Every structure is written in C-alpha cells, then in structure tokens.
Amino acid sequence: MSNGDEPDDGEAALTDLEDFESRLDSVTESLEAAETEADLDDVEATLDATAEALEAADLPEPDDEDEDDPGAELQDRLEDLREDLDAQRGPYLEDVTDDLESVVSTVEGTRWTETGSAELDDAVAGFLKEIGDEIDATVKDGESAERLDAAVEALSELALDPDEDAETIEALLTAVDGLEEGVEAAQSWDDLTVREQLEAEGFYEVLTSQRRKDYPPEWSAVKLYEKRYQHDRSDEEAIEMILLALEKLPGGKDHFMEENVLESLARIAPPEALEDVLPMAGKRNEKAIRVVGKIGDPEALDTLLDFIDGDGDRSLQLETLRAVGAIGSDEATQTVANRLAAEDAEIRSAAARALGRIGDTRAVEPLSDVLADDSEESVRASAAWALVQIGTERAFEAIETNADGSYLVQVEAEKAVLSS
Incomplete structure (x- = not known):
C-alpha cells in the first residue's frame, strides 16, 4: 500500500478472471526480466499474494461439466510459474555440497575392486585438483571418502553469492558432475560376474587340476571345503567359502548349487551358518530348515514353530518337526x-x-x-x-x-x- 488507503499498481485488488490473468501475465514478464535473487524474491512474493487472492476469490463456476474451470486453469498457471521460478534460481553453493555429499555416500556405500579403488583415487585426485583454487587448501592424503569429506567441509566454509559468484558455483557443479561420472565408471564389486567375485575371494584356490572331479567346479570346491571343515571345525576359511557359495551361486529350478550347498551345510552343521540360513528357512526352504535343525540353536524356534501349527504344507511340517526335535528345546x-x-x-x-x-x-x-x-x-x-x-x-x-x-x-x- 502506498498510503494505507489505496493499493499501488503491484497490489491492485483481484476480483475477476481478467484481473488474475493480467496479474499472471505481469508476473511472467517480471520473471523473464529478473536478473538477481532479489528480483526473484519479488516475483515469489507476488505469486504468494496472487495465490492467496485466488483462494479467497469468488470466481464463476463452469456451466457445463465439459467446460473448463477457469479457477483451476489459473491455479495451473500459478504452479507452472513457481516451477519456472525455482528453475531460474541459483545456482547455490549448497547445491554443490549436497551433490558432493551424495557422491561421498556412494563411495562409502560401495564395495570397490582393486582396479576400481585405483580408478576412484584417480577421479578424486582430479576433482580436488580442479577445485583446488576455489577451496584454497590442499586436502591431505587419505582414503577417497575422507578426502571428499574434507572437501565438503572446505567448500561449506566459502561465502559465495548466487548472483556475484554464479560462474564460480557453476564451475564447482561441473566439477562435481565430472567426479560423479568418474565414480560411476570405477569398477565396483557388483560390476563383476559371480565367477569373477568368487575368483577374487580365492574360492577356487582349493582346486587343482586333479581335484576337479565334479561339474561345475564350484561343487568340487564346496565338497573340498566341507571335508576340510569336517577335519578341523576351527577352519574359518572353509566355512566362509561354503557360505560365500551359498550367497553367490543361484538356486531355483534351473540351478542345483544352492541345494547342494545346503546339503553340505546339513552334513557339517556349522553354527556360523545360522545367520545366513535362518532367513532362508523363514521362507519355507525345507533344506534350509534341515540345516537349522542340525545346527540346533533354540534361536531358530521363533522362525520354525509357525510351520508346525495348522494345515500347512505336509512336507514342510514333517521337515520342521524333525528340525524342532533336533533342536531339542522344551519351548x-x-x-x-x-x-x-x-x-x-x-x-x-x-x-x-x-x-x-x-x-x-x-x-x-x-x-x-x-x-x-x-x-x-x-x-x-x-x-x-x-x-x-x-x-x-x-x-x-x-x-x-x-x-x-x-x-x-x-x-x-x-x-x-x-x-x-
């Protein structure tokens, strides 16, 4: 208001469709002409006032169900202008740090191969070199995630204005985009095939040309690890490798490795396997239930007892009764x-x-x-x-x-x- 009595041009009362349309046309022109954050703030204030006026306005309802609702059309224009406003804002330094923190999360949450670790280190080093002039500090050597965390902290301390320092912020965003591409390209553990993962874990080292008696070789390896564990139940590597095979090798209709591994575990009943096998038992896997029973840990009862009660699958009930009997808990x-x-x-x-x-x-x-x-x-x-x-x-x-x-x-x- 200019003097408390009359609205100025920017605050004219909105009473009909033409008033609202005129105001939104004016907002569109102001948005196109906006050059600073302050200009955009003014546009946002006008949009907020217009939305409030539209909410209170008594606009005519459409006479026919097929006729467009003018109020709804105005609301759509308002939302479109808000989206255009948001797109025109920035860039902000916060965008840089948010994107970089997302990269850090990816780096920390991913298992990298030896090759991938080297590629990741190169990508991080290139990024830090690219932004070095802006953070005006050398990030100390260390793990890639630690170096990126330090970069986030250094960037957060900068005082960059979205108007005056727009080019600098854009350059930082471009640098982060390049880092993201480098991280994406680095070889992660999930990029390897199952056989490559097993090879990297040393799973096949137990085999020699004379000891590949069964096909596939994974089955030969499991049986050799089983024999080792039977001979020495403190052989942690043997059970780790059998459980690795259970995790990595497929089960189901077309593959028999899962069933064979579970049969192996049932013969040796390693307590270390309970954590891996119990979830499978919970999904009504009868071979897994047998393994759980052989292990004999009462912790499994909560999972198994539901399969005994009622008129469920007959085979499942029989296997579960045997397992519960083997556990031997009066619970x-x-x-x-x-x-x-x-x-x-x-x-x-x-x-x-x-x-x-x-x-x-x-x-x-x-x-x-x-x-x-x-x-x-x-x-x-x-x-x-x-x-x-x-x-x-x-x-x-x-x-x-x-x-x-x-x-x-x-x-x-x-x-x-x-x-x-």
Missing part, C-alpha cells in the same frame, strides 16, 4: 504335542518322535494317550520310542501298561524293560 513342547492330533498319521508319528528328542517330561501324558489310543501301529511305535527317550519311571510304566500285540510297539516296550 517347542506344546506346539509339537498339538500335532499328535493331526489327521495325517505320518505327522503324528513325526510329532511323537520330536517330543522324544526334546525329552520334556510334560510330554509323557499325551504320548501315553497316543500309545493307548492311536489307530496306526507306526504312530504308537513312535510314541513308545519317544517315551523310551524321555526315560522316566512314569514313561516306562506307560509303555508296559499300553504295550499290545504290535511287533513295533513290543520292540519299544522291551527296550523300556531293559532300561528300567
């Missing part, structure tokens, strides 16, 4: 005992044997009931076997009391008599 007793009532006789039998391996005396009563009442001889025999494994006086009494003419059950009953 699983109730969940396993619930499966003594399963419709499938093989699942009932597997549940009984799992309870025997767990050895929890709370299982004596439900196992005794199965021994007395189950219609399947194989299930009753498994219950008798489980009671023998539990081995308490009450367990032996249950076997003697409920032994019948079944040969399988009688065999287990005789074991109980000999053990008592």
Whole structure:
C-alpha cells in the first residue's frame, strides 16, 4: 500500500478472471526480466499474494461439466510459474555440497575392486585438483571418502553469492558432475560376474587340476571345503567359502548349487551358518530348515514353530518337526504335542518322535494317550520310542501298561524293560 488507503499498481485488488490473468501475465514478464535473487524474491512474493487472492476469490463456476474451470486453469498457471521460478534460481553453493555429499555416500556405500579403488583415487585426485583454487587448501592424503569429506567441509566454509559468484558455483557443479561420472565408471564389486567375485575371494584356490572331479567346479570346491571343515571345525576359511557359495551361486529350478550347498551345510552343521540360513528357512526352504535343525540353536524356534501349527504344507511340517526335535528345546513342547492330533498319521508319528528328542517330561501324558489310543501301529511305535527317550519311571510304566500285540510297539516296550 502506498498510503494505507489505496493499493499501488503491484497490489491492485483481484476480483475477476481478467484481473488474475493480467496479474499472471505481469508476473511472467517480471520473471523473464529478473536478473538477481532479489528480483526473484519479488516475483515469489507476488505469486504468494496472487495465490492467496485466488483462494479467497469468488470466481464463476463452469456451466457445463465439459467446460473448463477457469479457477483451476489459473491455479495451473500459478504452479507452472513457481516451477519456472525455482528453475531460474541459483545456482547455490549448497547445491554443490549436497551433490558432493551424495557422491561421498556412494563411495562409502560401495564395495570397490582393486582396479576400481585405483580408478576412484584417480577421479578424486582430479576433482580436488580442479577445485583446488576455489577451496584454497590442499586436502591431505587419505582414503577417497575422507578426502571428499574434507572437501565438503572446505567448500561449506566459502561465502559465495548466487548472483556475484554464479560462474564460480557453476564451475564447482561441473566439477562435481565430472567426479560423479568418474565414480560411476570405477569398477565396483557388483560390476563383476559371480565367477569373477568368487575368483577374487580365492574360492577356487582349493582346486587343482586333479581335484576337479565334479561339474561345475564350484561343487568340487564346496565338497573340498566341507571335508576340510569336517577335519578341523576351527577352519574359518572353509566355512566362509561354503557360505560365500551359498550367497553367490543361484538356486531355483534351473540351478542345483544352492541345494547342494545346503546339503553340505546339513552334513557339517556349522553354527556360523545360522545367520545366513535362518532367513532362508523363514521362507519355507525345507533344506534350509534341515540345516537349522542340525545346527540346533533354540534361536531358530521363533522362525520354525509357525510351520508346525495348522494345515500347512505336509512336507514342510514333517521337515520342521524333525528340525524342532533336533533342536531339542522344551519351548517347542506344546506346539509339537498339538500335532499328535493331526489327521495325517505320518505327522503324528513325526510329532511323537520330536517330543522324544526334546525329552520334556510334560510330554509323557499325551504320548501315553497316543500309545493307548492311536489307530496306526507306526504312530504308537513312535510314541513308545519317544517315551523310551524321555526315560522316566512314569514313561516306562506307560509303555508296559499300553504295550499290545504290535511287533513295533513290543520292540519299544522291551527296550523300556531293559532300561528300567
């Protein structure tokens, strides 16, 4: 306002479509003529005032559904002008440091090959040389990420005006763009093929021409590492290489290496493998479940118990019952005992044997009931076997009391008599 009573030309009241269109035309001309940040600030203030006026205006609604909404068209023009305004601002020193910090994040978050590390060092050295005059300091030697961090700090301390120092800021942005290209071109670990990665890790060093008995050679190597681990369970390299093969070599329908590696792990049951295999078990991989069971860590129960309960995949339930039995934690007793009532006789039998391996005396009563009442001889025999494994006086009494003419059950009953 010029005197508190009348609006000046730039603040004229906006009441109809023509007023708004005229104002936006004027903003367009001002934006094209703007040369400084201050000019752009004035344009932004006018856009803000126009948007506020548009929000409050009582503009006519379209008479027909197919007719364009003039208010919506004005709003679109406003948004387009804001985008043009943002594009015309800067460049700012903050843009330089933000882009450089993004490069630092890439450098730190990427695994580089030996070749890639050298290429990365060259790219960083070239960048620092290019901006050396601007930061007026020599960044000390060190890792590439450390040198770039130092450059970010040095650049942040500069006082560059977006108007007066626009050329300098543009030059710095160009230098960062060049650095990004250099980093992108440097060889990272992910640029290597799986075989190249295994080669770089020394995976194939266990092989000689005489020891490549199986195809593919990766399978020969895994079996040799398995043999080494069986001979010396402190052989950290052997298990690391087997787990490397599990990580890198594909599984699925067309590849058998994953299954073979899991079978190898099931034979040697290294505790070091639990962290790698447990997520696979959580995805219902039955071979991984077998490995987890052989390792025997109760930590795995939270992952496995859900696969026992309910009417899930039969094969999955059987494998999980075996694994839980092998783990042998009484935390699983109730969940396993619930499966003594399963419709499938093989699942009932597997549940009984799992309870025997767990050895929890709370299982004596439900196992005794199965021994007395189950219609399947194989299930009753498994219950008798489980009671023998539990081995308490009450367990032996249950076997003697409920032994019948079944040969399988009688065999287990005789074991109980000999053990008592």
